[in-house]
Amino acid sequence: PYYRALILRKTYPQLSELTDRSSELFRAAYPGARYHESKHVWVFPSGAKIYFGSLQHTDDRLNYQGKRYDFIDFDELTQFTYDEYSYLFSRNRPSGEGTRCYMRAQANPGGIGHAWVKRLFIDREYRTGENGDDYAFIPATVFDNDILTRADPDYVRRLESLPTRLREAWLYGKWDIFEGQ
Secondary structure, three states, X not given: OOOEEEEEEOOOHHHHHHHHHHHHHHHHHOOOOEEEOOOOEEEOOOOOEEEEEEOOOHHHHHHHOOOOEOXXXXXXXXXXXXXXXXXXXXXXXXXXXXXXXXXXXEOOOOOOOHHHHHHHHHOOOOOOOOOHHHOOOOOOXXXXXXXXXXXXXXXXXXXXXXXXXXXXXXXXXXOOOOOOO
C-alpha cells in the first residue's frame, strides 16, 4: 500500500505513449486500478501509486522536493541534464515498510544528456561522489526486440534510411559517433 513510483519524460505530451500502454496493461492485470488523468497517477486497489511526471526545465525538479518514490524511471534519459537526473536521487527513498528503492532509465544516443550518459553508463568514468556500483548499462538494439520487428518488419528499413550518423546511433546503438555534442 505504500509503494510510490515516478515515470518521467521531459514533457507531459511525450508521456502519451506510456500512459496509453499502461492503460492497456494495468486495466487487464489490476481490474480495480484507476487512472486519474488530471493528476497523472494510477491508483491501485492496494493503495500503491504510479505517477507520470515531467521535467521540462531544470527548475521543474523542485516540483518533486519533499516527495519520495520507491521507483524512479527516466524514459529517454539522454533528454535530461545531469542536474535533473542526479537531483532525483534525493527523492528515491522508501515510501513505507517493505518497499525497495531503485531507479531505471532507457536511452538512445543523442540529446542534451548524451555526453554525461555516455560517460557514466557506457565509458564508466566516474567523478568524486559517483559510485560505479550505482550504474549499469544493458545494451540493446531493435534487433533484440522480436515483438517489434515481427509486428513491424519495415521498422528496421525505416531506421536504415536515416542519415548515416543517426542510423548508426539509433539502429546499431553506437554512442561514439553522435554528432553535435
